[in-house]
Amino acid sequence: MGAFIAQKRSNGLLKSGETTTRRAVFDMEGVLVDGEYLVELAREVGKAEEIYALTEAGIRGEINWEEGLQRRVDLLQGISYERAQAATEHLNFMPGARELCARLKGQGWMLISITGGFQFMSERAERELGLDRVYSNELLFEAGQLSGVRLQVTSDKAQVWRAAFGADIHPQVALVDGANDLSLLELAELKLAFNAQPLVWRYADQVIQEKNLAFAWPLIEERFYAPAAAR
Template sequence: MSMYKLIIQGSDIATQNLKRLAQLAGASQIEAVRPGQLAHQAFKLSPANPAQLDAVHAFCAEAGYECACLPDPLPLSQIGLLVMDMDSTLITIECIDEIADMLGIKPQVAAITERSMRGEIDFRQSLTERVALLAGLDESALKRVYTERLQLMPGAQTLLTALQKQGVKTLLISGGFTFFTDRLKARLGLTEAIANTLEVVDGKLTGRLLGELIDAQSKADELVRLREELGLRNDQVIAIGDGANDLKMLAAAGFGIACHAKPLVRTQARYCLDSVGLDGVLAFFD
């Protein structure tokens, strides 16, 4: 019979609330997880009864805690691959929206981005429409977005450092642009980065993309390709994303984690992080 653990995370978790959650989950042990390593508090409650999770989720929602129920504790050393989305996942911004801001059309482009992220319109169609609106912009605007606006998601560096120490391979795959993924790959020491390429002629964006477009299926396919190349089991793969374009990728991983995601993604992902940083992923593993 599988042994389950309940992971509770938050910025300030009261002891009496932990005890109540243990009671609700049928757990007899409460253990601090990675104290001092995370930017927040995390606790493991075990053994947890997965049949009693409705009350646990309701309590955590009211208290503002994150909760995840995982079977059979897996050591971090067993993880072999991390696959991540870029925009609003590894970094805090949507690059295309910030590029559009350089043209004074951020609201128009951001509205299309939001609809695509919620799964209301086809990603390929939405990306083509948005990129077309960027025609004529000087390529130097991309560098300004990278240097002035791009920031890593809280906890991202902690997560990557911990995984890279274990020899975990890292794939950054994005429906965004190689201008940003290539720089992040070099900066963060990532194994591989895949994204779309903006066409530039005479130093200006043409409003078109070059080559094959990276979409939801591409993300899932690349995850499977690299997993098989590395000879990994499915439960040795973590995938993290936030939009509808990431759902197939999340489903293809043993640990598909929605990060600060849209409602559609939160309801379909196996695990969610809604308030803590990306370092919260580390709490899932022994």
């Protein structure tokens, strides 16, 4: 199936010759990663369907995101640290993720991920995709077993951005998929909804309905690198 990219509205380009560092911010699961970490971990104890249902409800905005996250972690109490770490290896990066990140890095962009996911997947993505900064939640362990979660990223992801970069710096690009990403999407100059819930579409400049991040590059290129005659 070919990519479906719906253009909704267009804003101005950055000025030619501008040297300010450009920043792209990504959600992690469902965007950089093809899957959900807690769902994969839940397969280990036969609770994948329960975790998936709670995850999807939170992404769609049907339940309070923080409450849903706590309920998911509670269902997985007692899983070993080793299993939690190993679960990341069962997940693949989204097609096109490595290529898009490499291309942006080659153009001097700063790459940031703000995710409601957890440290194991975030650390792997940071290492393998060359992300500059990653902000995530932290699974807590006692005596080597999962005991809880430390919430560092809530559904107000813009708060995390402002704490890190200040109120005056905004991302040039945001790629997100869920209702819990909307505050972050609102900050960006180019708002990209990637395989997103319908709720997210109305806030996006562009909608990509194909599981391949390579389709994001032409949109970024058109916005930030198009010659003046093409504007």
